[in-house]
Amino acid sequence: MRPYELIKAKRDGKKLAPEDIRALIEAYTAGTVPDYQMSAMCMAVFFRGLDPVELGAWARAMLESGEVLDLSDTPGVKVDKHSTGGVGDKVSVSLAPLAAACGVPVPMISGRGLGHTGGTVDKLLSIPGFRMDLPTSEYRRLVREVGCCLISQTAAIAPADRKLYALRDVTATVESLPLIASSIMSKKLAEGIDALVLDVKVGSGAFMKTVEDARRLARTMIEIGAQMGRKVTALLTDMDQPLGRTVGNALEIIEAVEMLRGRAPADYTEVTLALTAEMLVLGGKAASIVEARQRVQKVVADGTAVIKLKEIVAAQGGDPRAIDDYGLLPRTRSTTDVVAPRDGFVTAIDTEGVGLAAVALGAGRERVDSVIDPAVGFTLLRKVGEPVMAGEPVVRVHYNSPAPVMDVKTRLLAAYQFGPQAPAPRPLVVERLE
Structure with a gap:
């Protein structure tokens, strides 16, 4: 069928044949289908959706539009984790060495920050010398020899x-559920993995604001994985406030290392343990979640996890001394505090607002070509449910240029809500799907 006929069929709610979907994606990748026709198709999908057969064909065509890495020479079940994005989400930095230290091969292709959310690439590149632009041959070697890349x-x-x-x-079609799911899964399955754990964030700092939307996205990605013959488990995790106490690239690296030493905030530690335990079960290194958590906690207690992170850093050109000496990481020249306007408790945090404040400070990108400052960011001195007195610091701003600081402090104060009573605690892991 011609692109016009496919667009018309989907616009009218008809099903597209898998071979037609493949031909359309191939032609668009090659440049023979123009942007304006693919824009029309995306809008048709936005309103009409894709059924499971169409969705599988769409994701497979995107996956096979480029290189699909072969890690068959690496023994064991290769497992990765993907997060849909949040604020203060440095889980991958600690999870990858944790899982590798427990014997699970972890091939991980990560992204940069998107919108108000931080990216694993930006965080890791704050480690002096660390390289993420490795050729695929080196990627395969490190997964095989180090257990992670x-x-x-x-x-x-x-x-x-x-x-x-x-x-x-x-074209205002980013929020299309089948297009989000196929985008994520096509990249993840190209890594050469056998199984995947999804961390689907839900709340004010997530792209999915409601549990219902997060659940639908998770189930859609699990369905794609099943069609591709991959085991996929999903945890819906809370993003109604930033994860941990730090927001900003080098600051988050420090907190991630502290987690490997057993000294990180409880919320960040719990989410990381829960996701890593799922990886161990999928990877065949534990028979149950309980056993998996015990194994993960053991490699933290005996120092193996930190040793594995240093090994990964050194193998990818970074300076492993920075894992012990945080003074080797980028640091700001100045700090200033945002203070509470009244006595009470922190009752809510507009997490997206905190993320956008970090972008305004220079920790994220306003445009694709924006240059980030790896040192800047925030330390959250008070989080939801914690008491505070008037004039007491709630957020510490780490900055180099004073130009954006007043705007950033105004944004942060607007993001915090205070009240006379602490709200009921929310579960960190909202739901598990498989």
Whole structure:
């Protein structure tokens, strides 16, 4: 069928044949289907959706539009984790060495920050010398020999997704559930993994604001995984406030290392343990979640997890001394505090507002070509449910340039809500799906 006929069929709610979907994606990747026709198709999908057969065909076509890495020479079940994005979400930095230290091979292709959310690539690149632009041959070698490798997306992996994402970004079709799910899964399955754990964030700092939307996205991605013959488990986790106490690239690296030493905030530690335990079960290294958590806690207690992180850093060109000496990481020249306007408790935090304040400070990108400052960010001295007195610091701002600081402090104060009573605690892991 011609692109016009496919667009018309989907617009009218008809099903598309898998071979037609493949031909359309291939032609768009090759440049023979123009952006304006693919824009029309994305809008048709936005309103009409894709049924499971169409969704599987769409995701497979995007996956096979580029290189699909082969890790068959690495023994064991290869498992990765994907987060849908949040504020203060440095889980991958600690989870990857934890799982690798427990014997699970972890191939991980990570992304940069998107909108108000931080990216694993930006965090890791704050480690002096750390490289994520490794060739795929080196990626395969490190997964096999070190047990883990973390790289950024290459031009050869899922090129259809790269073109399609840029198009969706300017045609108001980013929020389409099947297009989100196929975008994520096409990149993840190209890594050469056998299984995947999904961390689907839900709340004010997530792209999915409600549990219902997060659940639908998780189930859609699990369905794609099943069609591709991959085991996929999903945890819906809370993002109604930033995860941990730090927001900002080098600051989050420090907190991630502290988690490997057993000294991180309880919420960040719990989410990391829960996701890593799922990886161990999928990877066949534990028979149950309880056993898996015990194994993870053991490699924290005996120092093996920190040793594995140093090994990963050294293998990827970074300075492993920075894992022990935080003074080798980027640091700001100045700090200033945001103080509470009244006595009471922190009752809520607009987490997206905190993320946008971090972007305004220079910790994230306002445009694709923006240069980030790896040192800047925030330390959250008070979080939801914690008491505070008038004039007491609630957020410490780490900055280099004074220019954005007043705006950033105004944003942060607006993001915090205070009241006379502490709210009931929310569960960190909202739901588990498989």
